[in-house]
Amino acid sequence: MFLAACNDLTLGPEPANTPEKNFELMWQEFDQLYGLFEVKQINWREVYNHYRPLVNSSTSDDELFDILSQMLGQLNDGHVWLLKPGPNYRRFDSGKAYPQDNFSLDVAKNYLEVANEIHSKEGIAIVYGRFPGNIGYVYFEDLGQSPSFYDKEMKQVISYLSDTKALIVDARSLEGGDDRSAQLVASIFATERTAYMTSRFRSGPKHTDFTAPIEWYINPSEKYSYTHPVILLTSRTTGSAGETFTLAMRKIAQVQHLGDTTNGIFSENPRRELPNGWIYTISVGDFRAADGKSYEGIGIAPQKVVRNTKEATDSGKDLVIETALNSF
DSSP: OOOOSOSOOOOSSOOOSSHHHHHHHHHHHHHHHOSOHHHHTOOHHHHHHHHGGGOOTTOOHHHHHHHHHHHHHTTOOTTOEEEEOSTTOEEEEOSOOOOOOOOOHHHHHTTOSEEEEEEETTEEEEEEEEETTTEEEEEESOBOSOHHHHHHHHHHHHHHHTTOSEEEEEOTTOOOBOHHHHHHHHHTTOSSOEEEEEEEEBOSSSTTOBOOOEEEEEOOOSSOOOOSOEEEEEOTTOOTHHHHHHHHHTTSTTEEEEESOOOOOOSOOOEEEOTTSOEEEOOOEEEEETTSOOOTTTOOOOSEEOOOOHHHHHTTOOHHHHHHHTTO
């Protein structure tokens, strides 16, 4: 996601590389930088009082990793993780693990009469095509390219799909990217200027110290647009910029939301490093829908819940797409 306000997170000289100092540094940096204590109703001092006595000078690396993981687990934040590099590699993710959503792009593409691909340097970026019945399809692998990339490529996509009677936008594998790109793509479907999100960032030592909120709007694209009915598909994999995209799309009258609840991870999460070389991330922001509601740790529920099953996917069926096609 796009980091606008928190590039400089230096907190002073690096302390000595001991188990106690590594623990103290991590706890202190979350205390000063984490943006979601109030949203998640977490008393970080109580967390410290519980876990700090478990660490001493003889604590082993594996023991320390387990203790830090348990502490970060209290946050239930999918944008927070801890990584121990090297031959004894370990990784812990704070967020809740959701069941596999059984999505297969190959299965989805088999429903299309024509499937076209747009690639970035990283691989597939966009898949688009037509279903029988003149219904269009656009799939986003992520929104990690710059807004200019999507501005150029979506012009081609919308031109190709302009005469379709409806469109399915598939964000089921959209784990993240650039919030500005999400904003640009959503604007293609907008018919009026609409506020859809605010973001703010920790700016001081108190858990309530934040920058002034930034208001995010979608404005109807002046270059090209698609204003026929749209169904947006999401899953528990849809996260980060995929969720800010979902917030924007849900403010558009002709868009229906179908599939599963999104992941529930919105904030920016810059990387930090402990003296022992372990890497971790901190959610430094507070992102909310335009009405002030936070979906952190909750996710955005669709208007209609439809989930694939492993049996269906294995047999070449996509129950979510079939439901969407039958909804127009």
